[in-house]
Amino acid sequence: MPWPDLPPGIRLPPHVYVPGKNARHPEDWFDLIKASVTPDIPSAELHCTTAFQTGVAYLQAGYFWECHEVLEAVWMQTSDPSPEREMVQALIQLANARLKLLMGKPRAARRLCDMVQAHLARCDQHKVVLGMGIEEVRAQLATTQVDVKSVL
Numbered sequence: 001m002p003w004p005d006l007p008p009g010i011r012l013p014p015h016v017y018v019p020g021k022n023a024r025h026p027e028d029w030f031d032l033i034k035a036s037v038t039p040d041i042p043s044a045e046l047h048c049t050t051a052f053q054t055g056v057a058y059l060q061a062g063y064f065w066e067c068h069e070v071l072e073a074v075w076m077q078t079s080d081p082s083p084e085r086e087m088v089q090a091l092i093q094l095a096n097a098r099l100k101l102l103m104g105k106p107r108a109a110r111r112l113c114d115m116v117q118a119h120l121a122r123c124d125q126h127k128v129v130l131g132m133g134i135e136e137v138r139a140q141l142a143t144t145q146v147d148v149k150s151v152l
Helices: 043-048 051-062 064-075 081-100 106-121 134-151
Strands: none
Touching: 043 051, 043 081, 051 064, 051 081, 064 081, 081 106, 081 134, 106 134
């Protein structure tokens, strides 16, 4: 399940939101998705939630702001410190880096890539965190870094 499809019953938002370029989604668009994360779910099992799976699917589909919005609910339920928290932060910042590229802010994207790298470094003792292979996320980071360099 490294890069899941959208969970059953979940659909892509009507458009990719890019701040300063188009309209935000309705405030309640993500409520049902975020509600799948509850305090009783152990950190190590958060990857089984609709919110985590949707967030990762949004990241892969290019819905970067939306990814952040959904994964933030997951991040809030992780233990601090924990590899799960580091992984969710890495995914959120990777989405933010991709969003900054869409916004024409490559220097901000480069700084965010550095943050992703630091979060992943704190996961190094693990091969898989929240069902995500560390090397798979590093590959996504490397692709983003290449894209940043191409516009700087």
